[in-house]
Amino acid sequence: MSALELSRVSKVYGSGASEVQALRGVDLSVEPGELVAVMGPSGSGKSTMLTIAGSLEEPTSGEVSVGGVVLSRLSRSEQAALRRRAIGYVFQDFNLLAGLTAAENVCLPLELDGRSARSARAAGLAALGRLGLAERADRFPDELSGGERQRVAIARAVVGERHLLLADEPSGALDSVNSEGVMRLIRASCQGGVAGVVVTHDAQLASWADRVVFLRDGLIVDQTARPDGPESLLEADPAR
Amino acid sequence: MSVRHALLALLSEGPKYGLRLREEFEQRTGEVWPLNVGQVYTTLQRLERDGLVESQGDDEAGPQKSYRITGTGAGELRDWLRTPPDLRSPPRDELVIKVLVAVRVPGVDVHEVIQTHRRHLVELMQEWTRIKRVTGPEDLSLPLVVDAELFRLDSVIRWLDAAEGRLRRSAIDATAPDRVAQHGGGTHAGTPEPTRQEQVRR
Numbered sequence: 001m002s003a004l005e006l007s008r009v010s011k012v013y014g015s016g017a018s019e020v021q022a023l024r025g026v027d028l029s030v031e032p033g034e035l036v037a038v039m040g041p042s043g044s045g046k047s048t049m050l051t052i053a054g055s056l057e058e059p060t061s062g063e064v065s066v067g068g069v070v071l072s073r074l075s076r077s078e079q080a081a082l083r084r085r086a087i088g089y090v091f092q093d094f095n096l097l098a099g100l101t102a103a104e105n106v107c108l109p110l111e112l113d114g115r116s117a118r119s120a121r122a123a124g125l126a127a128l129g130r131l132g133l134a135e136r137a138d139r140f141p142d143e144l145s146g147g148e149r150q151r152v153a154i155a156r157a158v159v160g161e162r163h164l165l166l167a168d169e170p171s172g173a174l175d176s177v178n179s180e181g182v183m184r185l186i187r188a189s190c191q192g193g194v195a196g197v198v199v200t201h202d203a204q205l206a207s208w209a210d211r212v213v214f215l216r217d218g219l220i221v222d223q224t225a226r227p228d229g230p231e232s233l234l235e236a237d238p239a240r
Numbered sequence: 241m242s243v244r245h246a247l248l249a250l251l252s253e254g255p256k257y258g259l260r261l262r263e264e265f266e267q268r269t270g271e272v273w274p275l276n277v278g279q280v281y282t283t284l285q286r287l288e289r290d291g292l293v294e295s296q297g298d299d300e301a302g303p304q305k306s307y308r309i310t311g312t313g314a315g316e317l318r319d320w321l322r323t324p325p326d327l328r329s330p331p332r333d334e335l336v337i338k339v340l341v342a343v344r345v346p347g348v349d350v351h352e353v354i355q356t357h358r359r360h361l362v363e364l365m366q367e368w369t370r371i372k373r374v375t376g377p378e379d380l381s382l383p384l385v386v387d388a389e390l391f392r393l394d395s396v397i398r399w400l401d402a403a404e405g406r407l408r409r410s411a412i413d414a415t416a417p418d419r420v421a422q423h424g425g426g427t428h429a430g431t432p433e434p435t436r437q438e439q440v441r442r
C-alpha cells in the first residue's frame with residue numbers, strides 16, 4: 001500500500017476569465033521509505049500539490065489517499081486527526097511558534113492529539129535528541145540559529161508515528177552545508193520507513209531524493225529513472 | 241586536473257616513492273581521478289628534467305626510486321595554487337549549442353529538448369549525491385570533489401531553467417498583439433491560453 005497516492009488530481013482557482021488551473025490531473029504514488037522530490041519553476045503547481053497531498057487544501061477533482069485512507073471520505077475532524085497523527089510538514093520559513101520553546105513546539109501536535117503533557121514531552125525530547133538538539137530543547141526560536149530552527153521544524157514533523165513527511169523548500173535560506181544537513185535528516189527519516197515528498201526548485205536538494213518528478217503547468221511531465229548503484233560514476237571513465 | 245602540480249603538492253610533505261604517490265593522488269582526489277602508474281613516472285621524469293624534483297637512487301624511474309621536491313618546485317607549486325584557471329573565454333559548450341539549434345529546427349520542441357537534458361543532469365547529480373551520502377565524516381576529499389561536480393551540474397541546470405524562462409517569455413511577447421486584437425474584436429476566448437499559467441498561484 002502506498003504511503004501517498006494522488007489520482008487524477010486537479011485544482012482550479014477562481015472562475016470565468018480569472019480561472020487558473022493549478023493542477024491538471026496529477027498522478028503520483030509514494031511508497032513507504034521512499035523520498036520523492038518535485039521540481040518545477042514558480043507557478044508550476046508544486047506547492048499546491050503538496051498542500052493537497054497534506055489535506056491542507058481540497059482538490060477540485062481527483063482523489064488523495066494517505067496510507068490507504070481516501071481523504072474525501074473523512075469528515076473534517078477526521079482529516080484534522082490524520083494530519084496531526086500521520087503527516088508532518090516542513091515549511092520554508094520554519095513556522096515555529098515564537099512563544100513556545102523548541103521542545104514545546106515539537107510536542108504541540110501530540111498534545112493537540114490528546115497525548116498527556118508528560119508523554120508528549122518525552123516524545124518531543126527524543127525527537128530533538130535524534131536531531132542533535134537535546135541541549136537546546138528549552139530555548140525559544142529566536143535564541144536558535146537558522147539551521148537549529150529548521151532542525152526543530154523537522155523534529156516537529158517526524159515526532160510520534162508519522163508516516164508521511166511533506167516539505168516545501170525545506171532548506172529555506174540556509175547555506176549549502178546546513179541545507180545538506182536538512183536533507184540528511186529527511187533521508188534518515190525515510191530510512192526509518194517514512195515516505196517523504198520534498199518540493200523544491202533547487203536541483204542540489206532534489207538530488208537527495210530516490211526519484212525526482214518534474215512539474216510544468218500543473219502536469220507531471222517527466223521523472224528520473226531508477227538509480228544505478230553509487231559505484232557507477234567512479235567506474236564510468238578512467239580518463240577522468 | 242594538473243597531475244604535475246598534484247604530484248608536487250604530495251612531495252611538498254616529504255620524499256615519496258612513485259607507487260605511493262599514485263596511491264595518495266587517488267586517495268586525495270576522492271578516487272574520482274584514477275591515475276595509471278605510467279603517467280606518474282612520465283610526469284616525475286619531466287619534473288626532474290625541469291629541476292622541480294630530485295630523485296634518490298640510481299634506477300630508471302620505477303617503484304624503488306624516491307623523489308623529493310626542490311626549492312624551484314616549491315615555488316612553482318605556490319605560484320600555481322594562486323594562478324586563476326582560464327575562465328575568461330567561454331568554453332564551446334555543446335549543450336548551449338544544442339539548445340540554440342533546437343530553437344531553430346522546425347518540428348522540434350525546444351522545451352522537450354531542455355527537459356531531456358535537465359532530467360539527465362538531475363540523474364547525474366543524484367548519483368554524485370549518493371556517493372556523498374555513504375561517505376563517512378572522516379573523509380574530506382571525496383565530499384569536496386563531489387560538491388565541485390554538484391555545483392557545476394547545478395549551474396548547467398540553472399542555465400537550462402533560465403533559458404526556458406526566457407523562451408517562454410519571448411513566446412508570450414510574440415503572441416501578445418494577437419491577444420489584444422482578439423479581445424478588442426469582442427471574440428470570446430473559449431479555452432484558457434497557455435500563458436495563463438504564468439499567473440498560477442503557488
